[in-house]
Amino acid sequence: MDTRHSGTVAPALPRWRHPFDSAGSTIGLGVILTVVLMLALRLLGG
């Protein structure tokens, strides 16, 4: 917390978290990747 300049508390920025840090987002990314690959195969296959 930085109060040196204005005396007010600077809001803490949320720390960036890697998507793999949570099981839910890891599996979500896997599902998205699956859909993207399936669409790509369909496009390639005509």
Add this chain to the structure above:
Amino acid sequence: MDAQLVDWMLRALHFAAGIVWIGHNYANVAQRPHWRPITREELIDPGSPGFMARLNREHGVFRWAAVVTWAAGMLLLWRKDWLVPALTLEGPLAGIGLGAWIGTLMVLNLWLVLWPHQKKVLGFKPAPVEERIRCARVTFLSSRTNTMLSIPLLVFMASAHHGGALG
């Protein structure tokens, strides 16, 4: 030996070894759904030799299960003369071929990224505590990469055997 019997045995080996390997990965996801940094105190405790031996055996089983899964799958494709068309994503074999490529990536990730770092985390390879803490993060991300990749892998394998989704 009967060709169909060999196919059946290879397929059973592929599934069984795959379950051992990916099962271990999902056990890790269930035990640690979120990232928790490892502490110095956890690493400084050397653990008993017996515990380290069990740990070594456990990790060895899962690592080699990955190789058996991959090899049995490739052998199955080769025996059907599907290996080249599958790996070059030709026609109806494109789905299983994509699965084979994803599986290959996963095995390479396990052996070339995860395991060299895991050896330091577990203390099988000497390293300063700070390096072991860094390696713990690498092993976690590497393991979760395989968790993510396992989803399209399983979908493509299943659809290739049961037809349908990818035509």
